[in-house]
Amino acid sequence: MTKSYHHGNLRAALIDAAVGLAREGGPDAVVLREMARLVGVSHNAAYRHFSDRDEVMAEVAAFGMGQLEAAMRSGIATVRSRDPKVRARHSLREVGRAYVHFALENPGLFTIAFTVMHGEPSEERAAEMVAPYALLNEVLDELLASGAMPAKRRPSADMSCWSAVHGFSLLHLTGPGVEVPSPGEPMVEREAALDDLLMTIERGLIAP
Amino acid sequence: MTKSYHHGNLRAALIDAAVGLAREGGPDAVVLREMARLVGVSHNAAYRHFSDRDEVMAEVAAFGMGQLEAAMRSGIATVRSRDPKVRARHSLREVGRAYVHFALENPGLFTIAFTVMHGEPSEERAAEMVAPYALLNEVLDELLASGAMPAKRRPSADMSCWSAVHGFSLLHLTGPGVEVPSPGEPMVEREAALDDLLMTIERGLIAP
DNA sequence: TTTCTATGTTGTCACCGTCAACTTTGGAGA
DNA sequence: TCTCCAAAGTTGACGGTGACAACATAGAAA
Structure with missing residues (x-):
C-alpha cells in the first residue's frame, strides 16, 4: 500500500x-x-x-508460453473417451485446437512468445519456454503407447503436428489474403478448416 | 550516370x-x-x-513474395515423373520443400513478406502477394485432377499444406528450443524432419 | 542513531520516423 | 532560345524511444 x-x-x-x-x-x-x-x-x-528491453520481452514471452500451456491442458481435459486409442487421438486433436484458439485469441502474447531472444536463458526458464512442446510430446507418446500410430512415425511426429498448428495460427494472424474474420460467419469456416487440418495430420500419422 | x-x-x-x-x-x-x-x-x-515506412515494407514484402514464388516454381520444375498421379504428388512435395528452403535461406525477406500491412494494396499488388498461395492451389488442382486425392479433401487442402510448411519454417526460424543448425549435421536432421512432414501431409490428403 | 545499499529519479545522448519550409534542376511552353 | 514552374532533393526541427551516468532517498542493518 x-x-x-x-x-x-x-x-x-x-x-x-x-x-x-x-x-x-x-x-x-x-x-x-x-x-x-x-x-x-x-x-x-x-x-x-x-538489464534490457529484451529481458522484459523474455519475461512476457515466458508468461505467454505459460498461458499457452495452460490452454493446451484445458483442451486435453475436455476429452471424455475411455478407449486408449480413441482417447489419444482425441487428445491430440484437442491440444491442437487449443493451441490455435489461444493464438487467435491472444495474438500479441502468442507472437511475442515465439520471438527469438538472443540471451541464454536459465535452465528453468528454458524448460518453461518449451513446456507446450513437451506437452505435445506427452500426447504423442500416449498415441504411440495406445498402438494407434506406427512406432517409426513417432520421432518426427512432434515437429509435424507442431508445424501444422503453428502455421495455421500464424497464417490466420498475419497471412496475406487470409480474410480477417469479424466475429460471425467466417469463424465457422475457419473452424471447419482447422478441423480438416487436424484430421489430415491425424490420418497422416496413423495411416499405414 | x-x-x-x-x-x-x-x-x-x-x-x-x-x-x-x-x-x-x-x-x-x-x-x-x-x-x-x-x-x-x-x-x-x-x-x-x-508516403510511409510501411509503404517501403510493402515493397520489400512484395519482392520477397516474388522470390518465394520463383523458388517454388523452381522446385516444381525439378519433378521428372510422367505418370499424372506420381507427378502431382511429387510436385506437391517439391513446392513444399522449396517453400521451407526459401524461408530458411532468406529469413529476413520471408519474415517481412508475412508481416501484416494495414493499407489497402492495389489489385495487382494483392495478386502478387498471394502468388505463392495461388501456385500451391494449382498443384493441388493437379493432384485432384490426377485422381490421387478424394474430391472432398480439396477445399481445405490448401490451408492444410500451407500451414504445415509455413509452421515448419517459422518454428525453425524463431521457435524456442529448436536448435539453430550451423551448416553440417543438424541440416541433415532438419531435412529428414521436413521429408517426414511432407509425407505425413501427403498421406493425410490421400489416405482413404 | 548512524550508515550503507537497494531502489527511484533527473538529465542527457543518439537514433528514428515524420513534418514543414527551402533549394535546385531539368524540361515544357513562350 | 529563354522563362518559369513543378518535381525531386535538402535542411532543420519535433516528439518519441532505449540506454547510460550521476544524483537522491528510504529503510534495514550496524
Whole structure:
C-alpha cells in the first residue's frame, strides 16, 4: 500500500504492465517508458530490475508460453473417451485446437512468445519456454503407447503436428489474403478448416 | 550516370537498399535513414517516393513474395515423373520443400513478406502477394485432377499444406528450443524432419 | 542513531520516423 | 532560345524511444 518512494515489487508490476501492452499491441507496443507510465514510476526505473528491453520481452514471452500451456491442458481435459486409442487421438486433436484458439485469441502474447531472444536463458526458464512442446510430446507418446500410430512415425511426429498448428495460427494472424474474420460467419469456416487440418495430420500419422 | 542533384530512379535504388537491409537484419533493419545513407542521399529523400515506412515494407514484402514464388516454381520444375498421379504428388512435395528452403535461406525477406500491412494494396499488388498461395492451389488442382486425392479433401487442402510448411519454417526460424543448425549435421536432421512432414501431409490428403 | 545499499529519479545522448519550409534542376511552353 | 514552374532533393526541427551516468532517498542493518 505504501506508495511512497519504494514501490515494493516494481518488477512484477512492470511485467504486468508489459503483458497488458503486449496483449493489446503486440511486440512493438511493449515500450519501457509506457510501462513505467502505467505503473506510475519514472522512466529508467525499470533498469533496476531488467538489464534490457529484451529481458522484459523474455519475461512476457515466458508468461505467454505459460498461458499457452495452460490452454493446451484445458483442451486435453475436455476429452471424455475411455478407449486408449480413441482417447489419444482425441487428445491430440484437442491440444491442437487449443493451441490455435489461444493464438487467435491472444495474438500479441502468442507472437511475442515465439520471438527469438538472443540471451541464454536459465535452465528453468528454458524448460518453461518449451513446456507446450513437451506437452505435445506427452500426447504423442500416449498415441504411440495406445498402438494407434506406427512406432517409426513417432520421432518426427512432434515437429509435424507442431508445424501444422503453428502455421495455421500464424497464417490466420498475419497471412496475406487470409480474410480477417469479424466475429460471425467466417469463424465457422475457419473452424471447419482447422478441423480438416487436424484430421489430415491425424490420418497422416496413423495411416499405414 | 549523372549523379548530380536528381538521382534518376531513386525509388528503385531505395527499394534495392531496403531489400539488402531486410536480407541481413529482418524487419527492424529496414531503416529509412540507413537506406538513404546507402544510396547516398539525404534522409527524407525517400518521402518523395514513399508516403510511409510501411509503404517501403510493402515493397520489400512484395519482392520477397516474388522470390518465394520463383523458388517454388523452381522446385516444381525439378519433378521428372510422367505418370499424372506420381507427378502431382511429387510436385506437391517439391513446392513444399522449396517453400521451407526459401524461408530458411532468406529469413529476413520471408519474415517481412508475412508481416501484416494495414493499407489497402492495389489489385495487382494483392495478386502478387498471394502468388505463392495461388501456385500451391494449382498443384493441388493437379493432384485432384490426377485422381490421387478424394474430391472432398480439396477445399481445405490448401490451408492444410500451407500451414504445415509455413509452421515448419517459422518454428525453425524463431521457435524456442529448436536448435539453430550451423551448416553440417543438424541440416541433415532438419531435412529428414521436413521429408517426414511432407509425407505425413501427403498421406493425410490421400489416405482413404 | 548512524550508515550503507537497494531502489527511484533527473538529465542527457543518439537514433528514428515524420513534418514543414527551402533549394535546385531539368524540361515544357513562350 | 529563354522563362518559369513543378518535381525531386535538402535542411532543420519535433516528439518519441532505449540506454547510460550521476544524483537522491528510504529503510534495514550496524
